[in-house]
Amino acid sequence: xxxxxxxxxxxxxxxxxxxxxxxxxxxxxxxxxxxxxxxxxxxxxxxxxxxxxxxxxxxxxxxxxxxxxxxxxxxxxxxxxxxxxxxxxxxxxxxxxxxxxxxxxxxxxxxxxxxxxxxxxxxxxxxxxxxxxxxxxxxxxxxxxxxxxxxxxxxxxxxxxxxxxxxxxxxxxxxxxxxxxxxxxxxxxxxxxxxxxxxxxxxxxxxxxxxxxxxxxxxxxxxxxxxxxxxxxxxxxxxxxxxxxxxxxxxxxxxxxxxxxxxxxxxxxxxxxxxxxxxxxxxxxxxxxxxxxxxxxxxxxxxxxxxxxxxxxxxxxxxxxxxxxxxxxxxxxxxxx
Numbered sequence: 001x002x003x004x005x006x007x008x009x010x011x012x013x014x015x016x017x018x019x020x021x022x023x024x025x026x027x028x029x030x031x032x033x034x035x036x037x038x039x040x041x042x043x044x045x046x047x048x049x050x051x052x053x054x055x056x057x058x059x060x061x062x063x064x065x066x067x068x069x070x071x072x073x074x075x076x077x078x079x080x081x082x083x084x085x086x087x088x089x090x091x092x093x094x095x096x097x098x099x100x101x102x103x104x105x106x107x108x109x110x111x112x113x114x115x116x117x118x119x120x121x122x123x124x125x126x127x128x129x130x131x132x133x134x135x136x137x138x139x140x141x142x143x144x145x146x147x148x149x150x151x152x153x154x155x156x157x158x159x160x161x162x163x164x165x166x167x168x169x170x171x172x173x174x175x176x177x178x179x180x181x182x183x184x185x186x187x188x189x190x191x192x193x194x195x196x197x198x199x200x201x202x203x204x205x206x207x208x209x210x211x212x213x214x215x216x217x218x219x220x221x222x223x224x225x226x227x228x229x230x231x232x233x234x235x236x237x238x239x240x241x242x243x244x245x246x247x248x249x250x251x252x253x254x255x256x257x258x259x260x261x262x263x264x265x266x267x268x269x270x271x272x273x274x275x276x277x278x279x280x281x282x283x284x285x286x287x288x289x290x291x292x293x294x295x296x297x298x299x300x301x302x303x304x305x306x307x308x309x310x311x312x313x314x315x316x317x318x319x320x321x322x323x324x325x326x327x328x329x330x331x332x333x334x335x336x337x
Contacts, residue, residue, distance in 0.1 A: 162284025
């Protein structure tokens with residue numbers, strides 16, 4: 001009797017072991033087999049704060065997963081169900097469940113290359129990011145003026161204008177508006193070296209004043225080699241207590257500027273109208289590039305106080321008003337006639 005019971009127990013045990021091995025083999029096969037043999041590419045966005053079950057439901061809804069419970073169990077037994085990262089993912093039906101889990105854990109999100117040109121204003125940057133589907137314009141602009149965020153970034157002004165470094169940036173949706181602002185300001189901090197800040201101090205400029213001056217130089221345009229000359233004009237004017245009289249600063253404060261700067265615009269008393277105020281405006285008028293920042297720190301050793309466009313992309317520079325008036329007559333007034 002005992003022998004029979006022992007044999008039955010051994011048989012049951014063997015059966016259980018065999019069943020367990022079969023289940024393990026089936027599960028291992030599932031974990032390492034393609035999700036679907038019909039090739040498809042699927043983009044899935046997992047919002048911040050999503051649980052693993054919610055993420056799995058999104059994958060099912062996208063037609064990528066068929067066995068939700070198996071996928072959740074795989075995450076559970078591997079101990080990674082709480083380690084997935086939010087973001088937008090490019091996934092393929094040829095991937096295995098293990099591959100998908102690996103993507104979600106490592107946060108291998110979809111990336112976007114966004115080009116922000118030198119001289120773009122905060123609003124234009126926000127527009128471009130919204131066009132790329134990476135930010136909402138109003139949210140981005142609002143956060144860029146958030147005093148707590150600015151303080152945490154070490155920005156002296158009332159907005160991040162000027163500190164969002166122009167470049168081709170690699171961004172993703174999981175960053176959000178605040179994450180993108182922080183990223184672009186970090187790029188600015190990497191570009192502006194301690195030696196540059198030391199040079200600004202030698203010129204009696206704070207970092208904020210340096211960026212503000214560089215933004216005006218950026219907006220004045222002209223060939224690269226002229227920038228130290230434009231910088232010299234502004235430095236010389238500041239030193240003499242003269243108004244900067246820079247058209248781009250006036251334009252910055254005009255909503256929906258139509259391209260035509262009028263006399264009444266120059267006579268408007270606003271904080272950014274350098275025809276009316278002395279010194280620099282209260283903050284940058286765009287995001288200056290590195291060359292404009294360098295020009296602000298290294299003005300040419302000249303006594304120029306004026307410049308006027310020659311209508312070919314370059315400028316004519318003068319040291320006195322008489323010469324400047326002649327240049328205006330030559331390049332602007334006669335041309336308009």
